[in-house]
Amino acid sequence: MAVEYKATQLLTEKPRHYCPGCGHGIIHRLVAEAIEELDVHGDVVGISPVGCSVFANNYFNFDMVNALHGRAPAVGTGIKRAKPDSLVFTYQGDGDLASIGAAEVVHAAMRGEKISTVFVNNAIYGMTGGQMAPTTLVGQKTTTSPNGRDADWCGSPIRICEMLSTLEGTYYVERVALDSPGHINQAKKAIKKAFQYQMEGKGYCLVEVLSTCPTNWSMSPVESMDWLKENMIPYYPLGVFKDKGAE
């Protein structure tokens, strides 16, 4: 049988606004394909964040709700409680989830809220133009850490997967990356697994995707992939941090 490459109908044809080399386009496709393969596309609510993916409402072709900065897990909680049979996921960046929305994600995880989170970590605030995020690496230059992040002054980056996997309520937590085709395939498997667990009524699932921001990292798309591999993966190790379904 010939393998046919087709665009998924779960993404609209609206032109994307993302910069060249940005990971959001890839991650959107992985999310859409995972939902399509699970055949639950008629009853999905995606929650877009504040940040570069604030426009995700325009790109996903199912019910979409935009949340205030960091509040997606609370909004997702309200939706899931009202529609317990729907697939509900939040799509959040690192500024959104790990900074202003830290309380919301921790408590959604603590409650074992039956929603899934796709957490896109590119170690910087993208939409506002490259400021320091809680996930910015020590020494990394941003517009609010022009001399590089100083660990003495503003601490060391937060590892969300490691932190959330300590909570009883989390069911499945995995960190993946976009730096190679193999890793991208693994990212899709992880996202699909998180959605599958949700449809089985399991607890909170989060997939962290290490991604790139060539524009705000001041690099070419290719350089940014190398930077991710050489700098982010050593600090944010890939792998499964928790999988209650595999225990």
Add this chain to the structure above:
Amino acid sequence: MAKKLMKGSEAIAEAAIRNGCRFFFGYPITPQTEIPEYFSERMFEEDVNGCFLQAESEVSAINMVYGAATTGVRAMTSSSSPGISLKQEGISSLCAAELPCVIVNVMRGGPGIGSIQAGQGDYYQAVKGGGHGDYHLIVFAPSSVQEAIDCMGKAFDLADKYRTPAMICADGIIAQMMEPVELPEIRDYKVDPAKKPWAATGYDCKNPVGQRADVTSLYVETEELDVLHERLQGTYKVIEANEVQYEAYNMEKAEIVVTAFGTVARIAKSVIDELEGQGIHVGMLRPITLWPFPYEAVHKAATQPGVKAVLDVEMNAGQMLDDVKIAINGAQKIEFLGHCGSHLPTVEEIKAKILAMKEGM
């Protein structure tokens, strides 16, 4: 139906349930904690089968309401003044996303952490904004437990009708006192996708029926934001034309008209009744909706033949007084009696003020 003795906070919660609200998200804060406590039990009873969830913060609670409201169900939260301040980002967003819901503010003394007794200092916050941007809430100010029950029904109905959040501004006294009340029959609320085509009720792009939900408060282009504002301001005009509620009391031979809302209006009513017995005719114009404000009714009352002055009484520094002045527009003399924080104006001081005004006429 037989009357039942009920505490205000519990009556507010029960009235919400009876009007089809099955989703409550809240956080403890005095003096409204009995509302979440009541829901935490009642929502799980067989005839209700709803959802109570204690959020990690006021901010999360209002965003959970936002989430539930996107699916079209009737959802609410309650809090007290400092907690309502925390909810403002969500309230502004609910207005921009045109999502119906109900927010109860059991007002206490402010600013800051303030006191835990009754207050009326959140009038500006409720009526003039509170959150950012050009928006309005439909705001009810009940002055009895029964009226709080009645307002809950209207709040849910109008929120759905106009796709906007509605707020009940009660105060610590309304929430804490017990009164005999009559409750409406319990009813279910089923989401009808035909009536709420904007709601996230499921959309299959491979077999599309209806529209895909796209709930947002983001309108990046000026032109797009203009379209939203045109729609919102249009809705506000319709609400202003149709939904004003007030009570005119003892106005027939009134020489002085008192304007007041909530618990303070109730105290003023005692004074009016007492003075009427002594042949001193004082009327009252009491807004039940703080927004839309009864501008015409206040103007008419203040300029009615025989009326010589208006006395505005509030438990704040004179916040509603601004709207009373706008309504009267210089056509009548206005005096003010009020205290800030939780300092309740007494029958004696209102009476003394009216008698002094009468003497000066």
